[in-house]
Amino acid sequence: MATKGRPGGNEAARRSAAARDKDGASGPESEYDKLESTPLVGEPQDVLAGAREPDSPAVDLALSGTVFFDIVLTGLAAPPSSGTEVDADGMGSCPGGIANLAVAASRLGLRTAVAAAFGEDVYGDFSWETLGDQEMVDLSASRRIPDWHSPFTMSLAYRGDRSMVTHEHPSPVPLSELARELPQARAAFVSLSPDEELPAWALDQVKGGAKIFADVGWDVSQEWSTAVLEQLRHCHAFVPNAIEAMSYTRTGSPASALSALSEHVPVAVVTDGPRGALAVDQTTGETAQVEGLVLDAVDTTGAGDVFGASFIVATLAGWSLERRLRFANLCASLSVQHTGGSLSAPGWADIAVWWVQVHGDTSDHGRQLASDYAFLSELLPISWLPTDQRRASATIGLRH
Template sequence: MASQTRAEGEGHATEQGYDKLESTPLVGERRDVLAGAREPDSPAIDLALSGTVFFDIVLTGLAAPPASGTEVPAEGMGSCPGGVANLAVAASRLGLRTAVSAAFGEDVYGEFSWETLEEQEKVDLSASRRIADWHSPFTVSLAYRGDRSLVTHEHPSPVPLWDMARGLPQARAAFVSLCAGDEVPEWAHAQAANGAKIFADVGWDDSQTWCDSVLEQLEHCYAFVPNAIEAMSYTRTGSPASALALLAERVPVAVVTDGPRGAMAVDQVTGESAEVDGLVMDTIDTTGAGDVFCAGFVVGTLAGWPLEQRLRFSNLAAALSVQHTGGSLSAPGWADIAAWWVHTHAGHSETDRRLAREYAFLAELVPMPWLPTEQRRASATIGLRH
């Protein structure tokens, strides 16, 4: 997500250099990937979400992790809505009409996050609430050597999430995060009863017990998208492929992501299975890359793309996101994808030719004449206004 202003003096991608670190996501027109499937009686919202929105401050380019009594300089910094906002923004930038149910404090962090989501990222907040005398959840993310550490402070919302989530508009899909000891939330069941597909991921288990109750919740889900460590831990298997085989017995669409090593999936609905290599790009911050992958997969599924295409598109979106700072801040839009495709399609290396073949489907999604605009989003800084 970007600030309300645009940085002055920022040039065209070819002048800045496509691979320049600390470049900001390109500005581009929104694209409705589901335009051909929209009917007068179809849901107005494509993806419904409920969760906590954090105000994130992300610091990148640390020379070393901070130690007690020391001060460590950071080369880059960004501020943006995080938590459930990561997936919401990623989906919205890729063309989905997205609605979020969340609590926002009436402090400067909450106001900034609300404005960013509603006004800039076009996320429907009709089921969200501003709450007086409650400060917004807050996270500091420290990006170091391709990974990140988080420091978080929050108080429970005075208004329960389940209460707010009942106001979510009907959607084509709902996304939930599964948790041991919980159930698929009632709002998601209500969405599914009216035709929504439930997509799910799972958070890291700090206890590392990997309770079976998480897998039992899959009977209510359409698709499950864990990473390789989570998938192997919950299934008690020794490889991502073995984990995928067991997950495919529990849920119609099972996906296992493995970062730069790629992703694999089985779709029982279409009878497809696929495995694709990852894309390795210069990494500034991995925050939100998993959310971006999930957003890409929801987009491809709702658009009816073949399974391999869905995996490749999701891999590309996630890989593009790690080149920028922050979770929602780094989520790519269609201009970023177009820039990558134009750059790759015009390349002469063996790798470029291979990628041009593997991603040939992008030719229809981002035609060659359709180029990014000359403007780029400025990195988000809270309170920066003209």
């Protein structure tokens, strides 16, 4: 990877002194302490406990994809223009890519398995340890690859959005080979592509009874091939954002796009950022539309993945369509308050804290939220006493 030349020692000393002047010495209120969010921990909550039988799949969610090593810089006024340098108020480093979904699902209690390639570099060490040891993701179908460096992404968060720069080489071991080792699951997640068919491992999961949940990436060609829609015949649910949904269906509104998508897949969901989400579930005959939750955003990286993982959790738990959408909206909104795509995903302790705050809000808005999310009372408050198992922290240098 190309690197930018850096100033000499005098400049480094100036930066260090300036940081001390700006941030304060080393007390608990220093700006440094604000760069990393403190992960909440608690007793695990298993929303599928009542559905687990001796012959049930050992895994709830199977995933396959690329794990990136992400470095996220937050608090930028704007991205740097050519020949300039800008300051960032915060930073975090964490596994990204398919890890976003894996961590989000695992923190909400799903038994999650991932097939991915990890380099035998320090980035690969960190990502493997974070996912396997700290986030309890099953990596038995994953592999460490010698003499291959981990895929890398730099994300710049500013003005409620983000830009990304990625560097990667294809894995010497194809994902299709790794994914064949995934255990049978209740559900599987795939990202559809107009250039490829639904992967064989996902079709094998369908044969074993799994529900396939799908989203789709941005089409850089701007062609929005209808081949993506043809693949939905294998899927249980499709969760694109509004722009993707309208582009693939050649429609002019999220509602029209949803109607068109419902002709291709049993459960169609269209997310529309702060405006919320709308969905149709033909298996239950439900339709629903919920407004978004607007919370202070630090980093929006991975919010869509958190929505998808939360929707899968709520679906496997058998909740109504409206509850599924509200729960997914809540989790995605909570995630943008922290740095890092995967490690910003909320767990049940985070949801419990938000629920307590809602009940303490006596305004009309607070009372409306308490009514809309009343179903959380069936799950919370839960016993989330501190445990020895800590959630991962979004920094490669501050490891527990």
